[in-house]
Amino acid sequence: MSAAAGGASAGVLAQLMAQAGERGADMATLRAIAEEAGELGATRALTRLGLADAAAGADVAELRELLKAWRDAKRSAWKALIAWVARMACALLLLGLAVKLGFGEWVK
Structure with missing residues (x-):
């Protein structure tokens, strides 16, 4: 063109x-x-x-690949963050149960 x-x-x-x-x-x-x-x-x-x-098609294809990689990285980061928050919540729940049930006395 x-x-x-x-x-x-x-x-x-x-x-x-x-x-x-x-x-x-x-x-x-x-x-x-x-x-x-x-x-x-x-x-x-x-x-x-x-x-x-003439190189515009290749440029657009490369930009699409970069955008896909960015979306994949963003999705992976969100999944990792959610997994980390879920682990921390479970750890706090277990710690609370341990304190409530008196397991702190067993350590002493």
């Missing part, structure tokens, strides 16, 4: 608009205008985002 492709698409769009103005707009012309306008808009948006070159 180079600037030349965007310029060609803009030229086709201008021709279709002129045709619609001269002869009236039938359904085929309107569809062609909508298609060309969509293509032109997508090309402009990708160009502004810096994704209009």
Whole structure:
């Protein structure tokens, strides 16, 4: 999606608009205008985002892999935190039971 492709698409769009103005707009012309306008808009948006070159597909794939890795790491961190909190709660429960049942006296 180079600037030349965007310029060609803009030229086709201008021709279709002129045709619609001269002869009236039938359904085929309107569809062609909508298609060309969509293509032109997508090309402009990708160009502004810096994704209009040949390496853009690989860049997006790499970003998706990084995002997946981040989500996996975040999920693992939450699981580890929940497991740690559950272990601490169980330890405090056991300590409370030991004190309540008088196991502290056995140690002395």
